[in-house]
Amino acid sequence: MLFPTGLFAIFFAMVFAGHWLLVRHLPALVLPFLLAANLVFYAAFSLPFCAALLGVGLWTWAIGRGVGQGRGRGLLWLGVAVVLLWLGWFKYTGFLLREASPIAVALGLPPLPVPEILLPVGISFYVFQAISYMVDVHRGDARAEGSPLKVLVYLTFFPHLAAGPIVRAGRFLPQLQAAPDRMRVPVVMGGLLILGGLAKKMLLANELATGLVDPVFRDPGAWGAADILLACYGYTIQIWLDFSGYSDMAIGLAALLGYHFTKNFDQPFRALTLSEFWRRWHISLSTWLRDYLFKPLGGSRGSEGRTRRNLLLTMLLGGIWHGAAWTFVLWGLLHGLALVVERALGGRAVPASPAGRVLRWAITFHIVVAAFVLFRAPDLATVAALAQGVWGGAPELVQDTAWTPRLLAIIALGLGLHFAPPDLRQRLEDALRPLPAPLLGLVFGLAMLAIILAAPEGVAPFIYFQF
Amino acid sequence: MRQPWLEAQPDAAADDFSPRSATRTAGATAWVVGLALLVLAAGRSGAIVDAAYGLPLAPGTETLIAVAESWDSAMAALGIPDWVETVTAALGTGR
Numbered sequence A: 001m002l003f004p005t006g007l008f009a010i011f012f013a014m015v016f017a018g019h020w021l022l023v024r025h026l027p028a029l030v031l032p033f034l035l036a037a038n039l040v041f042y043a044a045f046s047l048p049f050c051a052a053l054l055g056v057g058l059w060t061w062a063i064g065r066g067v068g069q070g071r072g073r074g075l076l077w078l079g080v081a082v083v084l085l086w087l088g089w090f091k092y093t094g095f096l097l098r099e100a101s102p103i104a105v106a107l108g109l110p111p112l113p114v115p116e117i118l119l120p121v122g123i124s125f126y127v128f129q130a131i132s133y134m135v136d137v138h139r140g141d142a143r144a145e146g147s148p149l150k151v152l153v154y155l156t157f158f159p160h161l162a163a164g165p166i167v168r169a170g171r172f173l174p175q176l177q178a179a180p181d182r183m184r185v186p187v188v189m190g191g192l193l194i195l196g197g198l199a200k201k202m203l204l205a206n207e208l209a210t211g212l213v214d215p216v217f218r219d220p221g222a223w224g225a226a227d228i229l230l231a232c233y234g235y236t237i238q239i240w241l242d243f244s245g246y247s248d249m250a251i252g253l254a255a256l257l258g259y260h261f262t263k264n265f266d267q268p269f270r271a272l273t274l275s276e277f278w279r280r281w282h283i284s285l286s287t288w289l290r291d292y293l294f295k296p297l298g299g300s301r302g303s304e305g306r307t308r309r310n311l312l313l314t315m316l317l318g319g320i321w322h323g324a325a326w327t328f329v330l331w332g333l334l335h336g337l338a339l340v341v342e343r344a345l346g347g348r349a350v351p352a353s354p355a356g357r358v359l360r361w362a363i364t365f366h367i368v369v370a371a372f373v374l375f376r377a378p379d380l381a382t383v384a385a386l387a388q389g390v391w392g393g394a395p396e397l398v399q400d401t402a403w404t405p406r407l408l409a410i411i412a413l414g415l416g417l418h419f420a421p422p423d424l425r426q427r428l429e430d431a432l433r434p435l436p437a438p439l440l441g442l443v444f445g446l447a448m449l450a451i452i453l454a455a456p457e458g459v460a461p462f463i464y465f466q467f
Numbered sequence B: 001m002r003q004p005w006l007e008a009q010p011d012a013a014a015d016d017f018s019p020r021s022a023t024r025t026a027g028a029t030a031w032v033v034g035l036a037l038l039v040l041a042a043g044r045s046g047a048i049v050d051a052a053y054g055l056p057l058a059p060g061t062e063t064l065i066a067v068a069e070s071w072d073s074a075m076a077a078l079g080i081p082d083w084v085e086t087v088t089a090a091l092g093t094g095r
Helices: A006-025 A027-043 A047-106 A123-139 A148-156 A169-176 A187-218 A225-256 A274-280 A283-294 A304-322 A326-344 A354-376 A380-391 A405-418 A424-432 A437-454 B026-043 B045-053 B061-077 B080-091
Strands: none
Touching (some): A006 A027, A006 B045, A027 A047, A047 A123, A123 A148, A123 A169, A123 A283, A123 A304, A148 A169, A187 A225, A187 A405, A187 A424, A187 B026, A225 A380, A225 A405, A274 A283, A274 A326, A274 A354, A283 A304, A304 A326, A437 B080, B026 B045, B026 B080, B045 B061, B045 B080
């Protein structure tokens, strides 16, 4: 059940009405109702995986309870290891067997069978949240819940279930201690986030994907150097539009139900350094990696050499988290190496002169673009073909379909949205604040309708659904 | 305190929520959500009929199809599909 569909609109309307009615009349039933809604949402993707999700949730709760009763580090390790094995089975078994098969053949053994394993939607996200709960309880940042209900609602809450943001147990569980205050719903902010997210995804990201990025990455040899470069920049904008659009919608939907998710993207392409980029891009993942991986590895407390090792390892594992492919390994490694080099050159300090700042921005941005080529390419052969197309291919445009005025306008609009003043949404909110509720509903409805009518037919899955 | 993220947090990290975020009651929010969905349903009445035709055969399916067709006819009587077609063509310019 994708957010920008009619089915989801009906589902959300029912959940919204049921939730606030229960908050008013039967607050004790709010959490059971939310859990049921979350499971219906997930069952629309897969019923068997719904049972598996519940199993992970119950395991997480049981481990948290044990850890909370002082059974310590051993139980925590067991809890984390089991959910990581769960993730590993679905995500990495096929990849590892495929890679090991030629080695087995070289050793005179028969080829290894590679099973077709379906990846449960959102597994990477809910496993990281499960780890967050167990570790937060161990650290004392979250309370060990006596009943599994709150932990299950936390893990399965539908706005973040399929593709994040990764919500921290220590931040979200306290919100479930009491029903939200029905007198304080940030509806203008929530509505603007949903509208903005819808526009980013339906209007801009989908059209960039189908009109430019997908055709070039599918067959790089058929395109000229300029087309390939445009597609590489186009994908960098597309993935920001797609993923930040999803995050905005998730934050907005949760807000309409009275719950809070923290910001997940903060104009990442404004970053002057790579470390700043990671403070602005997929913030819920980068802070998760910092707090649950980088710091436990030793962070930057030890020698410079150990800090660099920790940085490399964290980014490498961050890359592998995204998917079982060499392209993701190299993506993580490239970011890790670039962060290490930046640190070694003292590059985290921002230059004082405007020219120095522009140069620093350009370097950072192009490292990000180059890394996203690895992220988007289905395999290393495609990366090689793209590189060959840029450096060795025809400099002129082989095909001119990539350069339609509409696509260029979409790229410009995407960049405009990204580099808009940071307080633009707040200003829009201030402008809409005086409108009476029915008029506000009409404005939001007409804007949503216009976005849907302007968008290409169909709804392409969000990029982060595959993770 | 509930919804504490709507209170001032001087040294908090960047967040979409702020003390300036205007809040309304759940009842007023229901008006906003309900009317927004109504506008969507009006503009997408043809798509709703198509979706109803695609439903699996089950008790109630015939009723849902009849409701969807009635809704679409009502919207057609108001001239909404023509308006939607004009807007769609205008917004699709250059594709």
